[in-house]
Amino acid sequence: MSPPLVSLDLPDIWPPNFTSSDTPSMQKSFNERTAAVLDGKLVSMEIRSRIADEVSRMKKCIGKVPGLAVIVVGQRRDSQIYVRNKIKACEEAGIKSFVTELPTDCAEVDVCNALLRFNKDPSIHGILVQLPLPQHLNEEKVLDILSLEKDVDGFHPLNIGNLAMRGREPLFIPCTPKGCVELLIRSGVEIIGKKAVVIGRSNIVGLPTSLLLQRHHATVTIIHPLTDSPEKIASEADIVVSAAGVPNLVRGNWIKPGAVVIDVGTTPVEDPSCEDGYRLIGDVCYEEAEKVASVVTPVPGGVGPLTVAMLLSNTLDSAKRILDFN
Amino acid sequence: MSPPLVSLDLPDIWPPNFTSSDTPSMQKSFNERTAAVLDGKLVSMEIRSRIADEVSRMKKCIGKVPGLAVIVVGQRRDSQIYVRNKIKACEEAGIKSFVTELPTDCAEVDVCNALLRFNKDPSIHGILVQLPLPQHLNEEKVLDILSLEKDVDGFHPLNIGNLAMRGREPLFIPCTPKGCVELLIRSGVEIIGKKAVVIGRSNIVGLPTSLLLQRHHATVTIIHPLTDSPEKIASEADIVVSAAGVPNLVRGNWIKPGAVVIDVGTTPVEDPSCEDGYRLIGDVCYEEAEKVASVVTPVPGGVGPLTVAMLLSNTLDSAKRILDFN
Structure with missing residues (x-):
């Protein structure tokens, strides 16, 4: 009797003008490079080494x-x-x-x-x-x-609900969103009060990342394929997290000068020269981003390693909770 | 071992410069009035009458x-x-x-x-x-x-999680957010692809409203007390839903010309001339909003009656589900 209220799911297909896997041709000179690179591998090694210490302490104790x-x-x-x-x-x-x-x-x-x-x-x-x-x-x-x-992936709707609601605590925070925010916090990026844009609204990355940034008091906007002028909205943000899965979606003009850019995109493209026969490409046009942003995460070696570290961290937390070990 | 990731809840206190319960003095002339009024009472009467029909059909049948x-x-x-x-x-x-x-x-x-x-x-x-x-x-x-x-209030975190997640359906949508979107849909306001701003992030209104608008493919931004330049962000939106509980927070300069403004605020102020000893004041400075917006909901008589209608609707839906009646 009422119009449908949540049954309007549409497939998230990004418009073709945004989906080019070619790296845009843009003059690159070393002098123009300004962005710092957020080394996810390094941060993740640090976290994993502390997890290993905790695991061995647990083994010794119980x-x-x-x-x-x-x-x-x-x-x-x-x-x-x-x-x-x-x-x-x-x-x-x-x-x-x-x-x-x-x-x-x-x-x-x-x-x-x-x-x-x-x-x-x-x-x-x-x-x-x-x-x-x-x-x-x-x-x-x-x-x-x-x-x-x-x-430990934190994808259960009760976990997502508890992540969304103020005053509640989810048992687990999904690994990639947790990795993004962990990377921001450990790199000294202030989130509170900042304008954050999340590109993509998947249940696995975009949605929980937006909820987590919101819990950290950013002013969050989610961009999706039906968003009008996404580049204009993104270019007003202090923090951009892109999780669209569209190579080179985020061009230089999507980024505010000095913004922090977290690239969660990992689209595999064939590359026989790589060990696994392919390599991963991010959402962000790195060559352009590094000239505008203050900080950019690379793909690979940015958020990816953090995701794995957060999975270990969630597993350790879970074991501690179940075994009542502190 | 990691920095706290969701334990940062802060009380939502709007800065004092935004909290004035005085109606701003602004010349008002009939000619300047442009906004249509969304009559929540009328829409709610329609819905409630259909619910009454359904209830009596249920009684007759089972x-x-x-x-x-x-x-x-x-x-x-x-x-x-x-x-x-x-x-x-x-x-x-x-x-x-x-x-x-x-x-x-x-x-x-x-x-x-x-x-x-x-x-x-x-x-x-x-x-x-x-x-x-x-x-x-x-x-x-x-x-x-x-x-x-x-x-039937839809406040359980599992309901909120299912509202947030694409491809899932909550058993109930919280009444006030459902009322806002119902009002928009029934008034022919297009949501898909539109910029929507939700002011306030309570678990009861702000959060679920933002999730529901997102499910309807708006590009949603949540404004809260820590948001920088909220008036600037609000003034870029096609749809503004204000649920801050701060009288006259939303002034004329917060509104884009032609925007649709839904006022969920209901702050009680003493008024001996009213039947109950007080009257309700919305978040939106109505005198200013009606000169800028294309549509505004009044307080009282806007979203309030819809909230009650949605509660009845959720109760009817629940009874139908439990009693397996269609």
Whole structure:
């Protein structure tokens, strides 16, 4: 009887004039370079080393270590590589990891059963389902059975609700948004009172990043593919976080001089010269951004390593909570 | 080991230069008046009459009517009046209502017990706890035990999370935000692609309104007391929803010519000439706004009546869902 109020989801397709994977040709000279590079690798190594210390302290004190379970469905090359990196990072930090690999054409019940086993397993303190799942699986249904106490990705709607609401605390903050804000805080970037623009509104990055920046008292605007004149809105922001997944979307004219630019985009493009056969390209046209921004994160080596570090941090926090260890 | 990531809640106190309850002196002439008035009363009467029809159809078909339970603690005059209005609206629509009144100094367990009784009662399809609760009661703890299926106010964090996340549907949309968007839609205001500014970020109005406008594909910015130059940001918006609770916060220079302005503010001020001893003042300086905006909602008679209509609508929807009636 009323007009539909939340059933208007539209696919987020960025207009073609914004989607060019060519690096714009722009004269580059060393003199013009002004932006500092936020080295995510360095910050992440620091965090991971402290996590390793905590894990070994836990092992000494109570004879237990955190355990992370990963469920990966299918053979997506990027998923395989992400999972491999997460497992490697766990090993280095002393966190036990368990991987369940399921074939692309597995049934939903197989994924759910694997999840339920990990939910019950007391040696597992964090579970993540590597997204995206193959089309025939219902992501929402699968994620809904994941134990809230082990949802180290923080994607459960109750976690997102608690992140959104003032006065409440989510059990986990999603790893990439947490990594972005951690990077800002550790780099001495003031967030409170600043104008922040988040480009993209995915449940995994854009939305929780906007909510987290809001909790840090930024004045936040979310830009999405239906936004009118996004470059004008972005160019008024002190902090730009781009998570659109569109190579070179954010050109020089999208950036206010002196702004801080966090590039979360990681679009894989074929490159036989790279070890894995492809390389990752960010959303930000780096050559142009570095001439305008005060700080830019590179891709790769910016937010990516932080995401992995935050996953370890969430897993450690979860183990501490479950095992009542401080 | 990491800097605190969401524990930075600050009280939302608007700076004194914005908080004047005096109506600014400005020459007013009939000729200058341009804004259309969005009559919330009229729209709400329409909606309530359709709800009454549905309730009577339900009664005829299955012999049952929706039931709404209200818990009110203490003697706050505004709460008493709000509750009285809600009950009256229920009666007029044929919805059964139940009120539990508890003394200001009651224990948390008393509120929880009342809630638990309503949770179990099959004749109750919606429960609301009139906010704010007295200081000594933990609002979060109380609201957390309210049955999700009967949370017609939509304030449960799981509802808020599902409202925030693309592809998900909350069981209930909070009444005031739903009323604002309903008013916009029914008045033919296009939301998609428009710049919207929400002033205030309360869990009850500001936050869910911003999430709902976002779901309708507006480009949303939230202004709060720590926002720099809020008047500049507001004056770029096509749609302004003000829910700050600060009389006359939104002056003429906050509004873009032709913008649509929804005033959710309702600050009670003493007025012996009024029936209840006070009258409500909105956030928007109406005299100035009506000269700049294309559409303005009045206070009272704007969003307020819609909030009540949406509460009835949520209660009806809940009863239909629980009783499996279509």
